[in-house]
Amino acid sequence: PEVVSGPGADPECFAPWSAETKYMQWPAKPGPYKIAVVNGFVGNGWRIQMIKTAKAFAEDPSIKDKIAEFKVVSTGTDAPAQLGAIEDFINQGYDAIVTIAVAPDGFDRVIRLADKNNVVLVPFDNVLDTDAVMQVNEDQLMMGRMWAQFALDELKAKGVTAGKILEVRGLPGNSVDRDRSIGINETFKADGGAWEIVSVVGNWDDGTTQKVVADAIAVHGQFEAVVGQGGSNGVIQALSDAGHPWVPVAGESENGYRKAIAKYSGEGLKGISIGQSPGLVAIAMKAAVSALEGNVMPQLISVPLPVATYKDLEDGKNYWSDLPDNFFTVNEFPPCGVNISGPSIMAQTEADLN
Amino acid sequence: MRNARSPLAATIRQNSGFLGAIILLLVLYLIYNLLHPRGFSAALLIQNTNESVAIVFLAMAQTVPVLLGGLDLSVGAIMTLTNCVASVVVSGSPQQILLGMVVTLATGTAFGVANGLIVVYGRLQPIIATLATGAIAVGLALFIRPAPGGTVDDDISWALTNDLYELVDTYGWFDADAAWFSSFAWVPVPLLIVIVIAFGVWLPFKHTITGRTVYAIGSAEGAAYMSGLNLDRAKIAAFTLAGFFAGCAGLYLAIQTSSGNADITQAGAYTLNSIAAVVVGGTSLLGGVGGAIASLVGALVLRVISFYFRIVSIDPLLQPLVEGLVLLAAVSLGAFRTLRVKNQLALFR
């Protein structure tokens, strides 16, 4: 692609990451396009929801006619296999490839091949440490900061200015975990209060999170707030099992977590829910199509953080008290015309399918 | 049976599993190329070999301890460790790059030696000793590279993951467009690397006394000892070679991705896949029968199967299920032998 100057197309939807974000433009190709999604790991709720969103969005009237062929493959946590799959789709003559990278590095070769063949490669969610491709993500550093700031504000409102904060980290070695943790820690440090941050590793997994939070409570007694990166259902479960008083909690956007906030916010569970949305895949697909049509695109597209605090939870709108806990509530992005809500794909019952 | 006294007939009879795997591979790969829009092209071959190198090396690494009658659960971890080491040291001037590669391979080899020493002098079961050393290797990898990244030289990354033409062109050894060169300029470099290591390291090893001792130990350790073979040396050599091959995998992975990544799940998945590859290649997990070349073929069979998911249409949410079923079917192929067995004692070993 050529590096051009902005502004880009559809800025409502494709918001540039920052003022410095450069813009890219591919030569316009006639549609419809062949688009592939190369997923890595499959086997957790988020990825399943992401794949379902991708499938549903490919059928969405707004884009259906622009897609000639659509394929999703999952390669597991296997870097060579993912690189191979991307290269294979380039070889097969696909026009755009949307991917969640298994590692933030190592894509130089496929980027080079994609450029050579005028293929649009769009990493999202786990993005690459490079500015050579167009990427779609939420701002993880900002997410960490907002979580921490929310906790600080709630504590201040309670008059607490010092104490232990429990930070639940994600998968070690992952850049998302790193960025969020930096955001959290720098915010607490900047506050100047006497905060002692206790970190435990929950791997973004409900079960592990529940166990490590329970352990931390057993050892440290009480925390003033819990800032969890993921596995938020596990945080709530551990707090409630331990009889820990409800305190401000920051976490992701699982339905179960939001249900708990809505239910117990009166008792002190002042929660904030910001999640990485599986709906990102739809925006990445849309961005790919837009790039193929020859539009000017920001290199790094920032998807706004879907923030909801205990103040704005509303049953049936941003959480569903009668639905299972495990799906991610934030799925749709109206400015982008991505209107596939979590319940609409994750809460179909068998009956609905008929 | 007795009449088949020619060495060739005996070889065929004794390697039926391996031959089966080769035929399976050829058939699968042929059909893949027929179905692929760019089948039978050099680009496709390069892509396919690139993506297979790491698992092929790892399958070869796994084979040697398996021949001993053990399992090396640390091969994936050694690959990860050397991958991280390479991401630090393989950069700079050509001499430094070369030195870095040597250091990387030496790291893998040294870790293999350590495995061997623990197994031999600690008298621990390989499977459990390497489960533990594997954790240590991943830990070390995380120390070296707490987050993915690194600085592997770009040129070498490009040159070694392409065909010979690009290799020559990148380094300008001679005129890459020379007429004499054109007939094999298309050969993928990764393919050459694998062939050179497999036939340059494994085959000679197999024909040394130490190599044969590895087979003897896997088949009957007591008999090997009584026959005056040096068991300790062979065991250490086996794990050393495993470490070396795993180091090759890690080095190539680093070159291929120009970076290092201490990914624990990837390490685990690669270890398990290496065992699957060994089994599909026809090497017995009980030891004594098989070989690294067979595992190379086994690894390729598994890889080619995964290629199919990109050209056939299946529901992406059913893909993991289909993958699992195919794996189960592939490893159960050998079971048809057991259905034919008339003397049930032949089932036990």
Place this chain on the structure above:
Amino acid sequence: MKIAIPSLKSEDKPIFIASGFILVILSVGTVYTLSTQGTAPLLSPGYLLQQLQTGSFLGIVAAGMMVVILLGHIDLSVAWTMTAAAMMATTVGGDLAIPVGIAIGVGVGLVNGFGVAYLRVPSMIFTLGVDSVLRGLMVAHTGGFAPQDSATPLMRALASSKLMGIPSAIFVWLAVSLVIAIMLKRTAFGRQIYLTGNREMAAYLSGVRTRRVILASFVVSGVCAAMAGVMLAGYSARAFQGMGNAFLLPAIAAVVIGGTRILGGQGRYAGTLVGVILIVLLNSVLSIMQMPEAGRQVIYGSVIICMLLVYGRGNKVQS
């Protein structure tokens, strides 16, 4: 601390050494908490009971795993057996939840056992295949229609309620332990597991139906994993994808640290019990000490090696 009793039988040695090591872990953790916050919560009954409670899930998986390891086999499918059992139990819900979960375990065990005993595919690889099939099934399950995922009250009660101040999960673990221990020691089936694990051919020629023994052992393992999965769902109040992933390697490690021979034929159940406690405490203390993942992995590996080295180097193979 404890002077080793001189004429310890070789099978008991691991149990004593591992018990001693548990004390070491607790002491190290306590020194850490004393120095950082001036309290010794690790020695409180509350903490220890909580560890036993979370340990009970691992303990139940390890109990089944041990039976299979005694045969010289291994069950790599426990992670997704747990998940599948938990997810199916919550999907069905109601009174049938637990029976359905257990039935999943029986089914998985039968498939594993069939592949290993009748098709004679190495267990290392067959159970790996079954594990990925189960994962595929669960992905397809969630992908097809949204399954109900919250645990039934009975599951909750089994896993996270307390009885006389003691988490009821511990009682379930004890009951499973008792059944397995008695089975191994006092029933023909149990002894036949050892016979088959030592030398299947000789056991077969002694009139042991070794294939059935293997099949049944995998069923035991499957059922244990399923129970653990169902209980884990009760503990977490819900079932979710990948919930069993954290249990496979610790279960194997616990069995081996408990002195069971990885090649089969030797091992005592009490060892596995101690091994589970050791692993759980080790994980917990490392987490409390906020040990980074790198250090944790290195310590984990070193502990296993050191334990096995002090148990006495294996005997030389005789011809």
Place this chain on the structure above:
Amino acid sequence: MTADRPIVQLSGVSKHFSGTRALENVDFACFSGAIHGILGENGAGKSTLIKIISGVLQPDSGELSVNGTRVSFANPTHAVASGIVCIFQELSLVPDLSVSDNISLASPPRRFGLIDKRAQRRCAEELLARIKCEDVDPNALVRELSLSRRQMVEIAKALGKDPKVLILDEATSALTSRDVGTVYELLADLKAQNVSSLFISHRMHEIEQLCDTLSVFRNGQHIETFAKGARTDREIVRLMIGREVDAQYPPKPAPKPRPEHLRIENLAWERQIKDVSLSIGKGEIVGLGGLDGQGQKELLLGLFGVLRGMQGRVTIAGRPCTPGSPAEAKQASLRIALVPEDRKTEGLMLAMSIADNLLAASYARVSDGIFINADKARQAVEDGIAKLRIKTGSADDPVATLSGGNQQKVVIAKWLMTDPDVILLNDPTRGIDVGTKQEIYRLMRDLADQGKTILLYSSDYAELIGCCDRVMVMYDGGIVASLSGDAITEEAIVAASLNVGGAVPHAVPGPSHA
């Protein structure tokens, strides 16, 4: 010339295993050019002695000298370097390697540092020819060979090491008389080349025919060494087991009509069993003779339910007998027992206790419901040990600590505990000392007298002649001769074994005088 200087000498050698005294203050010498027989009952310490000589074990005290110089071998390689080559009681062949690989396992011919397969094969062919085993394919895997062929390959392998002292620890226990003859010639040849041999066997007649010096061991002690002919058989046996053994074989009962019990009609399986018909009466001992590998083993396994796809008809007491597995064969309705060929892999769980091994086939008998009754189990184990006089410290010791003969007794005792009705024996006295053999023969006769039906395969003709009421000789999967009464002679068996007459039997041989 060197007759006065021993080539191998042990002085004051002792070796203890936890609790057992395997060798006690042993002085022993062996001279060049001698064929030196070593005799002793099971557990006397013979194998331990030669393991010390060949570097597998190191003595606790005492010294070992070779050619007058004191040596201490750390492992078998050192011993081989000094010209001491041993064929161990438990074979040391690698089943998954080819015959030629095995023969030059430790020091193959090499080119450029790599093994030269072709030279290796030539070398194997030469050695095999030397022991008249041209029928063995050097490319075949050892796994594919029968036990007797393996023993011959083992001998070829030892020869290839160019021994000064060749030790054969029961290396002829599975050999047929033809091969034994070859070995005799070979040892004589070696003797002529001044190579000395140490020969351990429990077959008295072999030792007598072959050796010129004999040494007797008992209870870990060296009792006496004497020249061949200096002692009578009776005296030797007394030296060995410390008591008189009169008749080796219990008297056979007079031939009498017996009700038919086990009937085999037109049995066939693969290429190994061809149209075998046979009928055995209650209380009868029928022997199976013939060269090794003529289908005897398969016949026994087939009756025991191990083989699939058998054709023909088998009945026990008129009821059809088609067990699908050993478990079915041992059930109350059939009550068949099989003492298998190879105790190490087929008979025993070596690492498990003697008690566990004894009970392996009879848990159902010592259980109440699903639980094992500890008292009944202990009683059964004690009975088993007593009945076969198994020499053991404690029933909880691993069976691996027993001597070979005692291990064999454990296998037999295990099956007797099931109270079998039809007993199939595959060379049950292989490697068993004369004293114990005699006990086993008596036991067999007792069992027969109690009405059991016994089918016995033995590679030892003397045994067939001494024990059996009738002998069936097998050749190439079929029965070629049925001998009974006085017709059971060595000549008859040997002739039939080689199928000299080319006879193909038609009539179903029935129980004697039925």
